[in-house]
């Protein structure tokens with residue numbers, strides 16, 4: 001009989017195609033040898049060096065699920081596995097890939113014209129150009145439809161005014177995808193970050209997702225040509241369609257964070273003795289470990305099923321909401337449980353658990369909070385919206 005892998009209890013990865021398994025191994029090896037040894041330093045300093053984007057680009061991981069323009073045209077499953085392997089190191093790394101590939105590049109690929117795609121996508125795929133995605137505003141988070149940023153016509157130009165907040169990479173991006181209200185509803189604009197009137201500042205003293213740059217963006221009479229509008233984006237739904245892609249990556253990524261916490265707890269409790277026995281030999285420890293394995297396995301099966309639906313072309317946003325909600329929630333519970341098992345030592349960066357646990361607080365909030373996804377599911381099963 002085949003032995004059980006404690007890190008993939010139901011052998012869910014057997015569902016991967018050979019190329020997806022190869023990619024998993026490549027990204028896991030890169031992430032473990034090149035990123036993991038440095039991540040604590042980045043976390044403490046509150047940064048993610050730009051060369052990481054170039055390395056991820058060289059591996060073909062930026063916008064990897066898109067086709068053409070230097071993008072790999074990979075399967076949803078492959079993208080999910082990459083998110084999982086990167087987030088096993090740190091959620092900030094997965095976030096970089098999400099914002100660049102699923103948000104900024106997807107917006108341009110899906111809603112831009114040929115000229116805009118040619119101008120930006122090849123450079124973004126290599127990591128030579130970075131994008132950010134400006135949807136959230138100081139007074140519009142869960143309810144982006146209430147945004148106050150405006151774009152008004154002035155001759156052949158558009159003039160943007162307003163502010164965005166919590167925008168990942170706003171200070172280091174080359175191009176910002178800015179969502180703004182126009183006379184015809186919400187539209188997206190490509191704003192090169194060197195444009196006069198665009199300014200971004202870092203949000204400091206952040207206690208979660210520290211290896212990721214979060215920013216405020218101010219738009220003061222930012223004048224862009226008529227060619228800056230993404231012509232095919234019909235309204236808020238265009239922004240939300242990009243979020244679907246990023247949420248899909250998160251529901252895979254969180255499994256990586258949970259797996260890393262579980263692995264740390266398993267190793268630590270196997271090695272440390274109290275009361276003359278290893279911590280792993282106590283029934284209460286084993287219950288916690290079994291709980292983690294159940295959560296990680298359920299999350300993995302959910303992710304794999306959603307990837308199958310994506311491949312079949314039938315995946316619905318409401319189903320992605322279930323995955324994002326369930327997998328982010330279960331990952332943070334696994335992290336919290338793992339933290340207890342490491343005792344005081346679990347509180348420092350010497351072990352990855354508290355870092356993941358803290359990151360997962362942000363992951364619960366980004367791309368739709370727990371409550372928003374509950375309401376999305378609630379609306380889909382009752383037919384009644386309870387947002388407002």
Ligand code: TGC
Pocket residue numbers: 094095096098099133135136141142143144145168235236237238240241243244246250317366367368369372376387
């Ligand atoms: P609602 O009336 O439901 O919809 C407006 C229009 O959008 C369509 N739509 C969607 N289309 C595609 N995908 C979806 N998921 C969609 N959800 C809705 C809808 O059909 C409609 O189209 P139409 O043609 O009829 O106009 O909109 P609402 O104002 O009631 O809001 C719904 C709600 C609350 C679910 C939505 O606004 C929402 O998802 N809020 C959460 C906001 C959010 O997630 N923001 C994330 C910002 S980006 C980010 O966090 C990056 S973090 C970096 C990282 O990944 O680590």
Ligand code: FAD
Pocket residue numbers: 099133134135136140141142143165166167168169209214362365366367368369370371372386387388
């Ligand atoms: P709010 O919407 O103010 O919500 C506060 C609380 O109220 C939550 O618990 C929420 O669930 C609850 N709530 C809200 N409405 C309801 C309701 N109808 N019923 C019940 N409860 C409700 N945004 C971008 O556009 N681009 C980015 O790149 C980006 N990166 C981010 C990176 C980080 C690290 C973080 C933390 C955020 C980022 N965001 C980004 C913003 C993120 O998408 C928002 O924080 C998120 O959508 C929630 O909005 P909010 O923080 O304003 O919370």
